[in-house]
Amino acid sequence: MRWNEVSKKPGLRVAHPEAQPRSMVVRPAALVRPIRPYEAVSSLDHIHAHPAQVPHKLDWNEATVPPSPKVIEAVQAFLGQAHHLNWYPVLNSTNLAEKLAVFHRVGEDQLLITNGSDQALDTICTTYLSPGDPVLVASPTYQHFLVFAQTRGAEIVHHYGEDLFAADVDGLVEAIKRVQPRLVYVVSPNNPTGVEYSAAQVAALCEATAHGLVIVDEAYSEFSGRSAMGLLHTYSNLIVTRTFSKAYGMAGLRIGYAVSHPVVVEDMRRVFNPKSVNVLAQVGAMAALDDQAWLAWYVDQVTRAKDLMAEWCAARDVPFRTTAANFVMLQFDRAPWVVRSLQEVGVYVRDRSHLPRLSGWVRFSVGTVEQTKDVLARLGTVLDRLVP
Numbered sequence: 001m002r003w004n005e006v007s008k009k010p011g012l013r014v015a016h017p018e019a020q021p022r023s024m025v026v027r028p029a030a031l032v033r034p035i036r037p038y039e040a041v042s043s044l045d046h047i048h049a050h051p052a053q054v055p056h057k058l059d060w061n062e063a064t065v066p067p068s069p070k071v072i073e074a075v076q077a078f079l080g081q082a083h084h085l086n087w088y089p090v091l092n093s094t095n096l097a098e099k100l101a102v103f104h105r106v107g108e109d110q111l112l113i114t115n116g117s118d119q120a121l122d123t124i125c126t127t128y129l130s131p132g133d134p135v136l137v138a139s140p141t142y143q144h145f146l147v148f149a150q151t152r153g154a155e156i157v158h159h160y161g162e163d164l165f166a167a168d169v170d171g172l173v174e175a176i177k178r179v180q181p182r183l184v185y186v187v188s189p190n191n192p193t194g195v196e197y198s199a200a201q202v203a204a205l206c207e208a209t210a211h212g213l214v215i216v217d218e219a220y221s222e223f224s225g226r227s228a229m230g231l232l233h234t235y236s237n238l239i240v241t242r243t244f245s246k247a248y249g250m251a252g253l254r255i256g257y258a259v260s261h262p263v264v265v266e267d268m269r270r271v272f273n274p275k276s277v278n279v280l281a282q283v284g285a286m287a288a289l290d291d292q293a294w295l296a297w298y299v300d301q302v303t304r305a306k307d308l309m310a311e312w313c314a315a316r317d318v319p320f321r322t323t324a325a326n327f328v329m330l331q332f333d334r335a336p337w338v339v340r341s342l343q344e345v346g347v348y349v350r351d352r353s354h355l356p357r358l359s360g361w362v363r364f365s366v367g368t369v370e371q372t373k374d375v376l377a378r379l380g381t382v383l384d385r386l387v388p
């Protein structure tokens, strides 16, 4: 088969016949073959196609405002001072690790700074999973972790509690005893349900997991103000992952980290590429950490905006679930129609109604109070068009 024949995008056609890439006929590795390509649903194309419309990009739980001005200043200053973009970044981000160690009161050897927390999750899977290893996942949850685990041939066991919006620690402990997982994955607060796990509950999971590691993905923990990190002194089988993508507003720079026992971090370094994190992300993250006042301002805005949404939904009789993160869930009888109609008025949200037992639920990322007033006004116009 010729590349020209398979490619539907004119821009991708190969001009020179000799340039036919032979790799087109090579099939992916056996472990990768059964995985369906991640359906990257991005609203950016639609946003760019409607430049006159002020968009509310609420589909990926990013911050809705740029990061602290100090981040922008630091990045611009770096670029302006003839620093070397031609050189690789500081290996292992030791400059940032030093700061984060003080910030979290952990050892520098407990930190692995990664290209987004996604790379931390990926590195955990590379380091610890062999084909056939059981991985227990508190579902429904962040989908991409499943891809990382599946790529290593892991056997994913989903645990769904009876109430999807509440932690089912007893059920998870039972599943751990039955499945004997290599990895347990919980997100706290969970995306998309908002389920949180207290320190005592995470401790129970670590106790039960005799021959494996417990990952607590804390991508949204700055919003909730709660963390399992205090347990790292007690449990050597705990890994906490964090990101600068959400509350710090730096999703485009791609930087996150894992915190664990030094031996775990050392093991992950066996496969980790120390130059994975780009230099601008390092510079930006250090500036972001230094501006906790900005973080507090943004978290407060999101908290007040969530309250506003709760009041609005109560007044309109729209089923509503808040979370301790920067997103909420609204339920509609005609969720796909509502999501499409919102897109027409420039509000981009994420339909979660296809996930098991989340029928009709739509996830809205939440930003500032001012933005949220406008979002609700636009949602109001859409719902007014719904015939009862």
Ligand SMILES: Cc1ncc(COP(=O)(O)O)c(C=O)c1O
Pocket (backbone or CB within 6 Å): 060, 061, 115, 116, 117, 118, 119, 142, 187, 191, 217, 219, 242, 243, 244, 245, 251, 254, 255, 256
């Ligand atoms: C629970 C969870 N973990 C990790 C990520 C990915 O974060 P990062 O941008 O740090 O890779 C996301 C992004 O949506 C998420 O929801």
